Amino acid sequence: MQKTKLTCKNYTELNGFYQLKLPLEFEMLIPSDDSVRLHSHLLEGLDYTKLYQAYSSKGRKPAVEPKIMFKIITYAYMNNLYTSHKIERACKRDINFMWLLGGQKPPDHATIARFRQKYLSESMEDLFYQMVKQLNRLGEIPLENIFIDGTKIQANANRYTFVWKKTVSRNEAKMQEKVKQLIDEMNQHCFFGYTVSTETLVDDLERILADLLRQKDAQGITFVHGIGKRKTQLQKWIEKLTDYKTRQQNYQISHELFETRNSYSKTDPDATFMRMKEDHMRNGQLKPAYNVQIGVESEYITAVGVFQDRNDLTTLIPMLEKLEKNIGCRYTNVIADSGYESEENYGYLTDNKYIPFIKPQTYEKWKKKTFKKDISKRENMIYHAETDEYTCHNNKQLRPIGITHRTSVTGYRSDVTIYECENCEACPVKAKCTRAKGNRRLQVSKNFIEKRQVSYGNIITETGKHLRMNRSIQVEGAFGVLKNDYAFSRFLTRGKNQVKTEFFLLCFGYNINKFHAKIQTQRCGHHLHSLKTTA
Known part of the structure; x- marks a missing residue:
């Protein structure tokens, strides 16, 4: 069949009747107040030394200049384009991306993905905090108040690939018992005298297997496989011990992955199974995710942390340390x-001269009448600092009888004082105070109570109320924009380092969009929202 112009691959042959239109320069097509101009200007002021160091001096020349490639990817994240295929398509069709390329050939999706995963992972954090310091020099971030919050974002992992710490420990114990039984059987059968220990099980099995293989060679035994062939007893022992050694090595790898968590995903071992807020099935299903933390000031994201912890308690200190180091x-x-x-x-916070504005966990309960009438609560007892005693509702004294210690998952050790009532017998309100058969006991961390009271005193001031109101607006508002407006509800990459790079890119784009919006609405230099007062 003869091809016509319409069926040819080269579509430019179809344009014979059309005249070339002007202007040809992209500069004339992009509005003067377009965010891409601000984006390009801000990124010109960054130091890309670490990014260029990721490229080998002996390697081939990059397809696209690394600085321009960084501009392309960050601008893509500003416009909700996250996959490498979508970014490639935008470079070929969108005049803003073409303008950023500056006449260079559009990169393909493989080049974009390789740049993001291989070259950007080591320098993305440095570039992000350079942007934070740049906004600080422009007067947009005064580095005075940091509003912190976290959320969970689903990992790029299958939800049914979970590995649980308790299950691994239980299966490991069962297997080790089988190993000991097999060793006992071997010793009774051939008087080997082998011994194994749970602490050095892999090394012990390797030693035993090496000895059995030497016996195999000495006896001239040939291993057989397949249906209808009879294995020797020595071959059966070697195969079982080899399988046990492999399983023990896998258990050890699992224990290293667990560290301070109780689960991980086989698809993405760095992801932890967490309970998500977006529970569409309403069955409390756990999903592989990362705990993402951000610090916000003046509506800009100034600190980023990606953690494997299911709660926020252990994330505050490492994020503040990393922030101080970078800025x-x-x-x-x-x-x-x-x-x-x-x-x-x-x-x-106290040791490092921070002023804490942290709401106590029982803050909302303290306001309720039911809490104030609950005689079992420590807050409703009278404390005598001079004698270190509490007076209960029945005018009995709770005196210190000892000190115990608690250790957190991070290794922090706290002292807890134990108080016991002098006599709870025949107390008319004992049923409302305690369920204990004996005297009422109370455990109190004096250091924690003292520091909590300082933070509580801070948040109830006018400044504290103003800052708490801004926290709910700024940091929770930032998460709302990232999850809903930016439609970012799941990571595309796998591994903690790659996930961190991806989230830094998202926050980078968020900050430039926020700066652009503030310029256009003439809100530059506006750091806090005003506290509404009732007439």
Whole structure:
């Protein structure tokens, strides 16, 4: 069949009747107030030394200049384009992307994915905090109040590939018992005298297998496989011990992955199974996810952390340490919700001269009448500091009888004082106070109570109310924009390092969009929302 012009691959042959239109320069097509101009200008002021160091000096020349490639990817994240295929398509069709390319050939999706995963992972954090310091120099981020919150974002992993710590420990114990039984059987059968220990099981099995293989060679035994062939006893022992050694090695790898968590995903071992807020089935199903933390000031994201912990308690200190290291200075006020309240966090903030504005976990309960009438609560007892005693509702004294210690998952050790009532017999209100058969006991961490009271005193001031109101607007609002407006509900990459790079890119794009919006609405230099007052 003869091809016509319409069926040819080269469609330019169809344009014979059309005249070339002007203008040919993209500069004339892009509005003067387009965010791509601001984006390009801001990124020109960054130092790309670490990014260029990721490229080998002996390697081939990059398809696209690394700085321009970074501009392309960050601008894509500004416009909700996350997959490499969509970014490739935009580079070929969108005049803003063509303008950023500056005449260079559009990169293909493989080049974009390789740049994001291989070259950008080591320098993305540095580039993000350079942007934060740049906004600080422009007067947009005063580095005074940091509003902290976290959320869980689903990992790129199958929800049914979970590995649980308790299951691994239980199966490991069963297997080790089978190993001991097999060794006993071998010793009784051939008087080998082998011994194994649970602490050095892999090394012991390797030693036994090496000895059995030497016996195999000495006896001239040939291993057989397949249906209808009889295995020797020595071959059966070697195969079983080899299988046990492999399983023990896998158990050890699992224990290394667990560290401070109780689960991981086979698809993405860095992801932890967590309970998500987006529970569409309403069955509380656990999904592989990452705990993402951000710090916000003046509506800009100034700190980012990606963690494997299911709660927020252990994320505050490492994120503040990383923030101080990257920006070279320290914030004054730290504002967070009750999920960050712990003695360890209070101690760190106090020792490092931060002013804490953390809402106590029982703050909302304190306001209720039922709490105020509950005689079993420590807050409703009278404390005598001079004698270190509590007086209960029945005017009995609770005196200290000892001190116990609690250790957190991070290794922090706190002292807890135990108080016991002098006599609860025949107390008319004992049923409302305690379920214990003996005297009422009370466990109190004095250090925690003291530091909590300081933070509570901070949040009830006018400044504290103003900052708490801004926390709910700024940091929770930022998450709302990222999840809903940016439609980012699941990571595309796997592994903690790759996930961190991806989230830094998202926050980078968010900050430039926010700066552009503030410029256009003439809100630059506006740091806090005003506290509404009732007439």
